[in-house]
Amino acid sequence: MKKSNYLIKLCVAALLASAMFLVSGCYSTNGQQGYNRTYPTAYNSAYVVRMADIHYYPKKIVVNPGQRVTWVNQDRVTHTVTSNRGYELDSVNIAPGQAYTHVFSHRGVYYYHCRFHPGMVGVVIVR
Numbered sequence: 001m002k003k004s005n006y007l008i009k010l011c012v013a014a015l016l017a018s019a020m021f022l023v024s025g026c027y028s029t030n031g032q033q034g035y036n037r038t039y040p041t042a043y044n045s046a047y048v049v050r051m052a053d054i055h056y057y058p059k060k061i062v063v064n065p066g067q068r069v070t071w072v073n074q075d076r077v078t079h080t081v082t083s084n085r086g087y088e089l090d091s092v093n094i095a096p097g098q099a100y101t102h103v104f105s106h107r108g109v110y111y112y113h114c115r116f117h118p119g120m121v122g123v124v125i126v127r
């Protein structure tokens with residue numbers, strides 16, 4: 001019994017340590033400025049939204065009807081791009097290193113979130 005308590009404490013300590021490591025990693029991302037200039041060509045998209053540190057960057061984008069938007073997961077965990085209402089945005093799981101592309105055909109305001117991280121939200125304005 002004592003031994004299993006010790007093991008549980010050890011696991012909690014390990015989890016806390018890795019959580020702190022993740023948090024400290026939030027501020028180590030460099031080169032964000034150049035990102036939107038370089039990636040659209042790679043993905044042939046008008047806009048690229050990065051997923052990193054449990055956030056979408058940028059959180060809000062404005063596009064024209066018919067434009068492609070690509071979400072790139074540069075995080076260490078899986079994310080989704082899921083409409084708050086309706087199914088305009090309904091990605092499958094986007095693993096680290098993977099991307100999801102969507103073409104917006106109709107004007108509107110499309111709020112979305114990640115299924116795994118409730119605080120991870122964004123919006124695409126098509127006009």
Ligand SMILES: [Cu+2]
Nearest residue numbers: 079114116117
């Ligand atoms: Cu997520």
